[in-house]
Amino acid sequence: MGAGGAEIDRNWFFKDKVRVINPEELKSLGSILEAMSGTAYQGRKLGEVFKIITAMIRDPDVTIYMGLAGSMATAGMWGIVSWMIEKRYIDVLVSTGANVSEDIYAGMGFPYGRGSPCVDDTILLKYRIDRFYDVYADEYLYREMERLLRDFIRDLPSDYVFSSAEFLYLLGARLSRLGIRSIATSAYKSRVPVFVPAIVDSGYGIAYIQALREFGKRVYIDQFKDFEQMVEIAMRSKETGVIYIGGGVPTDITQLVAVAKALIEEKRHGVDVSKPHKYAVKITTDLPQWGGLSGATLEEAVSWGKVEPVSSAMVNVDATIALPIIAAAIREAGLERKGVDLGWVFEGVRRYEDKI
Secondary structure, eight states: OOGGGOOOOGGGGGSSOOOOOOGGGOOSHHHHHHHHTTSOHHHHHHHHHHHHHHHHHHOTTEEEEEEEOSSTTTTTTHHHHHHHHHTTSOSEEEEOTGGGTHHHHHHTTOOOEEOOSSSOHHHHHHTTEEEETTEEEEHHHHHHHHHHHHHHHHTSOSSOEEOHHHHHHHHHHHHHHHTOOOHHHHHHHHTOOEEOTTTTSSHHHHHHHHHHHHHOOOOEEOHHHHHHHHHHHHHTOSEEEEEEESOHHHHHHHHHHHHHHHHHHHHHHSSOOOOOBSEEEEEESOOGGGOOTTTOOHHHHHHTTOBOGGGEEEEESOHHHHHHHHHHHHHHHTOOOOOOOOGGGGTTTGGGTTTO
């Protein structure tokens, strides 16, 4: 039965048919993802995610935000994020503090070990080995990374209130001069803002406390200023698109950008409006039934006016599987993008750039 009890043709249910995969047709990653998009389950969703990302990249009117959560840096995924910044496949990164500090550990030449989750953690504690599921980090080398951040904070001006994007821009400038590869380094060179809306919840928090206790240094990062700049980017953009890796604060605050833009437009024009992100994809292993944002479906986000239903897709898969496949397929397709000029975000701190 259709809407209102009207009869519908049974053939309607078969107008889109499941594709049968023929390995002889799988000539490239792009062809694999294209074929998967015609199948079922999460393979289909991964193929749909890739299609939407490529549409986003090709759309000249779109500013692309990426929300990055989970322990991606320790898993080696930060190299993909840096590459996407350098190729201007993303214009704005919104990240956890961990993902833009634990990459610096690797950039300093310190190793992450491939280990096992089946290990006696009391032994790891004895040897000061930190564990991220099946990845090991050297606690003493981790502290070296935090000391580098401490010294950076020590050298910052105390009379300026930073957004986290301004803070990370200056950090990228220092890391660039030191020859340390990282997401912040790539973002600095490409003039891509990196917002960290919960920055204290990471090695940056430890580094700040060390700078305060050892040098009496206070630095102020205004999280409301973060949101002001994130919303202003959207206000200056014709359209916005989002790529979410995981969920958490990076996803939630980027979703709120669409809500804020709609409310501003509503106040300006005096009518009820909706300004959802034109494109949205989400890669997560979380589930929706617990009510949390990390597992919430993009269909749910439609009810808030945060995303468009016709150009969004969510896949429940480990990002360490999905990201390399998608990145390789984008590279294979030879997609090029100019990117959006957001240099105005850093105007307030450029006078410090050569002094840090």
